[in-house]
Amino acid sequence: MPLPEPTKIAAVEVVAAQPTEADRAAIAHMGLKEPKAVYVVKVRLTAKPPVTSMAWALYVGDERVSKYWEYTDGIYFVVFDPQFFVTHKGKRLRFSQNDTDFFDTDAVLAPAPSVAESNAIKLPLQADVLK
């Protein structure tokens, strides 16, 4: 049997959304100023393979995304600090199962949308972003 390979990425989209209560608690614990928005990075996949326990860790450049979640068209993760998009601007998304062998994708991190302070209240809920 051949070694498994990760699925392909069709597109990356970043959407600003309202932080959840859990986000606020985590942000406070990290000592960050409470932002008006968090950023949902939606990674649309060409296909979702069967659910297994072995997983593909997702990297942005050399930084492993600690947690990601499933939505209908792929996976997503949430970024609290907009500096993340500055630090990793143009970095390639990569997958690895062992932190040693990496599968580069063709996708790069999309920039974060600018969020005007006065417009923050109108941001969508994360649940709505993922529908």
Next chain:
Amino acid sequence: MTFAEETGELRNPGLPGIEEFDTLIYGSPPLAYPAALSQYAIYNTPDPAYVTGRINVSAFANLGAATPWPFTNTNVPLNGHVCIPRGRGPFPIAVFAHGNHNPFENSTPGYLYLCQLLASHGIIAATIDVNFLNGFNFGENDARAIVHLEHLKQFRSWNNTAGHPLEGKVDLNRILIVGHSRGGEAVGHASFFNWLASIGPVILDGSAGLGPYRFGLSAAAAIAPTDRQFVPTTGPTVVPDSYFIIHGSKDSDVFTFEGYHTYERAHAVDLANPTVSDGKFKAMLWVHKANHNQFNSVWAPETPPGVAMPRPSQEQIARVHLGALALAVLLDRREYFAVLRDHAVATAWDPAGTELVSQYQNPQRIFVQHNQEGLAPPVVSLPVQGTVAADGVAAARQLTALVGGAPTTTITLRLAWNSAGTRLLLRVDPATLPAERYKVIALRVGQSNEATNTANRDQDFTLEVSSGSRTAAFRASSLHRLLFPDPPPFGPAKIVMQTLRLPVARLVECGVDPSDLRSIALVFDRRQTGVVYTGDLQFTN
């Protein structure tokens, strides 16, 4: 050796015991499961005495947005199946958790076959619903651990509730947590979280709903676990409780034997205090021809037909070895530690022809050589003093990923020879090695699939132990088979070391004085060529 072991009175722990028990469902109704999730509707009609609350796991996990759960991550249910022995108790408790799988299929009932076995021996045994964390996700195994601990808390609550059927029936000092796959990784995190006051911003004192825990965990057991998908801020989890792991060579999901790394981190030598033990044991069982999914009775095999052993055989192995673990740690049937120390004790109970590799580390031990000092040439490990001489054998310490996958942090000693009669000789100062205080010499050793080992042939050598003028020699194969690695379904072959346990009493029978032990040699005289990897050499119990 106990009387039962000496007289061969151990009974197959995989066979049902004599206790009668009831099987109940507990849950958090009402929940409007949609048709696609109709398998979970059973939790809407729990036993009336076993209605549970909900918990908030939003600090740890999101629920998959592709699965229409009728709840959010702020109020997930505590659902499960529990087998409760009849009688007054108190009974020890074992709680099983599944791993990641298609969330539209309820994975929870897949361990009822093990729960029923344990209940028949007088153990309350539950299997819990963590399906809402399943899906195409990553990094959520801290949440699985929290759910596992919250289920234990539920049983503690029932035990402490006046008038509840479980009042006073749960022995909260005898708890076994068992997890499969990602649930197997999570039991390690649960063992770690159990004594924490907080995790990040989450206070575990009950004020925000989660915790406190502080359970008396007798052991954590992992079935084909993942490793390091969740990594605490303090670094990879080191399991603080006694630890057992079972994994199959044909696993085509967790195909890199991830849990080997968890096992190696647990109860490892402390280089600053090498004689200090944390008082816990660890044991490993590597099962040739077992796959991943057949440990769960409702999961379809992930391997093509004919690759793995039949499902009934795999379930039998799980019954025998997890049964032995449970009897040993939960019911104080200490004679069943014999199965953990040496899988050969269970040969008559395992399916005929099963090939197994096992490791065991007792809390009482002194290392003669643990190899963790660095990648320099091998030495005798302090505080034992001595020298190491490689005579015709290439001895090199390596950070080799014996099981493939992620890089290892554990050093092993590779021994390669190209002619018979070569040897690795460890001379020791007997004044620094109190061997007479221990019952066995234990050596972890395994062969690789490199070309100098003959495919599908057991490797062998001679172990020579000397005191003064008396030397005793034992063929390694008289202690255990050193199997050729079973070809994996894909990826690299795994080199899984076998713990060889040579009783000190046999040395004494041969005239070797353990209080005056001068040398231990691995003499490669049984095969013309070969490569083996050794982990550690210790005197132990």
